[in-house]
Amino acid sequence: MRNFFTTSDNLEKIIRDTLKGHQVQKTEHILTGWTNIVIEVTTDKGAYFFRFPRNPFWSKMIVKDATVCNFVDGKTSFYTPQMKLCYDRQNRPFSIHQKIEGYCLGDRIYHLSHTALTGAAYDVAKFVKELSSISLKNAPEPVKYPLSDFLKELDYQHYDQHIDQDHIYIKQTEKQNLVHGDLNLGNILLDKNDKVIGIIDFCFAGTGNPNMDVARMLSRPAPKEFTDTLIQEFDNPAEITRMREAWQHIDAGYAEHIRTNFPEINLNQL
Numbered sequence: 001m002r003n004f005f006t007t008s009d010n011l012e013k014i015i016r017d018t019l020k021g022h023q024v025q026k027t028e029h030i031l032t033g034w035t036n037i038v039i040e041v042t043t044d045k046g047a048y049f050f051r052f053p054r055n056p057f058w059s060k061m062i063v064k065d066a067t068v069c070n071f072v073d074g075k076t077s078f079y080t081p082q083m084k085l086c087y088d089r090q091n092r093p094f095s096i097h098q099k100i101e102g103y104c105l106g107d108r109i110y111h112l113s114h115t116a117l118t119g120a121a122y123d124v125a126k127f128v129k130e131l132s133s134i135s136l137k138n139a140p141e142p143v144k145y146p147l148s149d150f151l152k153e154l155d156y157q158h159y160d161q162h163i164d165q166d167h168i169y170i171k172q173t174e175k176q177n178l179v180h181g182d183l184n185l186g187n188i189l190l191d192k193n194d195k196v197i198g199i200i201d202f203c204f205a206g207t208g209n210p211n212m213d214v215a216r217m218l219s220r221p222a223p224k225e226f227t228d229t230l231i232q233e234f235d236n237p238a239e240i241t242r243m244r245e246a247w248q249h250i251d252a253g254y255a256e257h258i259r260t261n262f263p264e265i266n267l268n269q270l
């Protein structure tokens with residue numbers, strides 16, 4: 001029996017069963033979710049996001065996502081989702097969290113003023129530094145899963161052409177700090193005043209080198225004011241440049257997997 005979900009599953013019923021006591025007013029599939037089927041649900045008691053993993057690998061990782069989110073919550077200056085891990089009648093894991101009201105940085109970044117751009121870069125740098133400073137002494141085991149191991153497993157379960165030189169480099173430069181692992185523009189939330197208020201999607205998170213988070217932010221297009229301000233906040237720009245190259249290879253490999261297997265997903269953010 002499969003432990004993941006497809007769009008042919010009756011996800012609407014699972015949502016309604018999970019939200020007993022709520023009146024579901026609207027459901028909307030978010031077509032930019034690479035790893036999970038993401039559905040925004042509006043109810044009479046607020047809005048929620050459901051994440052249904054697309055394959056066995058992401059079923060395992062959604063457990064980590066919820067564990068890391070709940071471990072990090074309250075330990076930085078920024079909101080993180082309070083994630084509830086659920087299981088359907090077939091014992092398949094999925095997650096739910098209340099929507100953090102705000103705007104995606106990826107949707108706003110080319111409309112921001114210079115002041116807002118540099119402010120967002122400083123806030124992202126602040127988050128990376130705060131996250132990497134969290135003590136892992138009493139952290140649950142999924143939180144301590146090395147990013148290098150995760151990325152290699154991602155590659156070998158999804159890519160046709162493996163990126164072994166990148167894996168070697170990531171492993172060689174790895175540290176034992178907590179990292180987000182997928183710190184891209186789509187996972188940063190702004191308030192109505194264009195200030196960074198929240199960080200979402202910790203599915204890639206684990207232990208690693210904080211410069212990997214910086215490189216992830218720089219691996220996709222963004223205005224020069226933003227990227228220049230961000231990189232100036234960290235040491236070893238040569239290391240960040242090499243890690244950015246690795247992230248671009250990781251994106252390319254997984255994007256090919258998505259195009260082949262899930263053509264309905266929107267890859268415009270690349």
